[in-house]
Amino acid sequence: MPELPTFPPGFVFGAATASYQIEGAVREDGRGPSIWDTYSHLPGATDRGDTGDVACDHYHRYPEDVALLRDLGVESYRFSVAWPRIQAEGSGPANPKGLDFYSRLVDSLLEAGIEPAATLYHWDLPQALEDRGGWRVRDTAERFAEYTAIVAEHLGDRVPRWITLNEPWCSAFLGYSVGRHAPGAKEGKGALAAAHHLLVGHGLAMQALRAAGAGEAGITLNLDRNLPATDSDADLAAVVRADTLHNLVWTEPILAGRYPATEEETWGELITAPDFRRDGDLELIAQPLDFLGINYYRPIVVAAAAHREPDPARRVATDNRFTETQYPNVRRTAMGWPVVPASFTDLLTTLKSAYGDALPPVYITENGSAEPDTVDPDGAVHDTDRVEYLRSHLTALRAAMDAGVDVRGYYVWSLLDNFEWALGYAKRFGIVRVDYDTLVRTPKDSYHWYRELIAAHRG
Ligand code: IFM
Numbered sequence: 001m002p003e004l005p006t007f008p009p010g011f012v013f014g015a016a017t018a019s020y021q022i023e024g025a026v027r028e029d030g031r032g033p034s035i036w037d038t039y040s041h042l043p044g045a046t047d048r049g050d051t052g053d054v055a056c057d058h059y060h061r062y063p064e065d066v067a068l069l070r071d072l073g074v075e076s077y078r079f080s081v082a083w084p085r086i087q088a089e090g091s092g093p094a095n096p097k098g099l100d101f102y103s104r105l106v107d108s109l110l111e112a113g114i115e116p117a118a119t120l121y122h123w124d125l126p127q128a129l130e131d132r133g134g135w136r137v138r139d140t141a142e143r144f145a146e147y148t149a150i151v152a153e154h155l156g157d158r159v160p161r162w163i164t165l166n167e168p169w170c171s172a173f174l175g176y177s178v179g180r181h182a183p184g185a186k187e188g189k190g191a192l193a194a195a196h197h198l199l200v201g202h203g204l205a206m207q208a209l210r211a212a213g214a215g216e217a218g219i220t221l222n223l224d225r226n227l228p229a230t231d232s233d234a235d236l237a238a239v240v241r242a243d244t245l246h247n248l249v250w251t252e253p254i255l256a257g258r259y260p261a262t263e264e265e266t267w268g269e270l271i272t273a274p275d276f277r278r279d280g281d282l283e284l285i286a287q288p289l290d291f292l293g294i295n296y297y298r299p300i301v302v303a304a305a306a307h308r309e310p311d312p313a314r315r316v317a318t319d320n321r322f323t324e325t326q327y328p329n330v331r332r333t334a335m336g337w338p339v340v341p342a343s344f345t346d347l348l349t350t351l352k353s354a355y356g357d358a359l360p361p362v363y364i365t366e367n368g369s370a371e372p373d374t375v376d377p378d379g380a381v382h383d384t385d386r387v388e389y390l391r392s393h394l395t396a397l398r399a400a401m402d403a404g405v406d407v408r409g410y411y412v413w414s415l416l417d418n419f420e421w422a423l424g425y426a427k428r429f430g431i432v433r434v435d436y437d438t439l440v441r442t443p444k445d446s447y448h449w450y451r452e453l454i455a456a457h458r459g
Pocket residue numbers: 018021167295366413420429
């Protein structure tokens with residue numbers, strides 16, 4: 001058995017989930033519809049027509065899930081608050097029943113000795129706001145700040161760690177350009193406006209959290225390690241465009257208070273004199289963070305390609321003159337993602353080299369793998385590949401820390417098998433299996449392995 005990686009005292013081990021992926025109970029206690037309720041019910045939008053209507057039924061079974069977390073020994077649990085439970089239509093007075101659910105969840109975590117870490121937006125935008133333009137319009141960022149203030153006022157005294165947005169890249173580009181995530185839009189400028197308003201929403205939410213005296217606050221980005229397919233000039237230039245689209249669009253405004261120098265090369269006329277940017281936005285977006293959350297899963301190999309989209313107005317995320325090619329000779333997870341732990345180290349050390357002291361302490365807010373789990377006759381799930389994925393990525397993380405990156409904690413994705421968005425329930429990321437017929441939870445071997453690692457860390 002390979003050695004367990006070790007971490008400094010005080011390093012936080014956690015597990016993560018998100019509201020729409022696990023809660024279910026979508027029509028209970030005054031919750032309004034979100035864009036994911038609408039989108040997942042559209043014919044053909046998700047694999048096999050799966051929706052989050054029931055999901056893991058965490059809304060009713062959260063005491064059982066908190067018990068699983070307690071037995072796992074994690075110091076922190078990252079969950080997300082569903083905006084439409086707090087404000088059914090995304091504005092106006094708070095729904096007391098929605099607040100009460102998260103208040104009970106937070107209290108039971110604290111009773112179990114687990115620090116709550118709350119994400120304010122993990123993609124479940126109230127549908128009523130989408131009907132008024134969604135993230136394409138600035139009003140949504142302002143409503144997000146109001147919602148944040150409500151949640152922070154009610155939970156701020158008990159939640160020590162806050163994340164404004166989860167992976168805004170997915171919200172902006174998968175949601176408004178590729179059209180593979182809710183709301184399923186296929187636009188050009190709309191996606192760039194959405195990206196900007198998400199950044200503005202983040203800045204306003206940071207202000208609301210500070211005003212409420214909530215705990216430490218930051219944002220979670222899914223940063224990509226983009227590698228050139230060859231060292232040709234064309235592929236190297238394609239990597240710059242991929243970096244702009246995936247990484248710099250967020251890290252430059254947030255960490256350096258500027259828009260990416262490469263944005264015109266990447267988006268051309270779509271980003272020339274954008275009417276959605278206002279004076280003062282960069283200062284708002286670049287407020288100091290207590291931490292940066294990073295979600296990492298895999299590297300991406302990028303090769304130059306000609307435009308495929310004939311309409312220049314739509315060439316944003318889908319078609320920046322690059323294509324993703326296969327990473328050679330490595331194992332792939334059930335998502336088809338290559339397993340390359342060293343690129344996790346490289347992503348973090350490269351980020352540190354790029355931003356130096358402007359890079360705040362880092363939490364890895366997600367890392368994990370979907371695997372084709374099988375269940376033994378006795379109910380056990382021997383998910384050896386997931387264990388090896390976690391072990392090798394934690395080892396790679398430790399290498400980045402040894403190279404000078406200040407990483408304070410790690411959250412495994414995910415505590416439970418759950419609704420993997422457009423891919424529905426077919427992809428299982430959990431360290432706990434969920435039987436979707438009975439909703440019975442069964443810890444997998446990876447759960448037991450992680451438990452041992454945490455116990456060894458605590459000594
Ligand atoms: O399930 C998602 C999660 O919601 C956001 N980060 C990536 C995970 C795996 O695809």
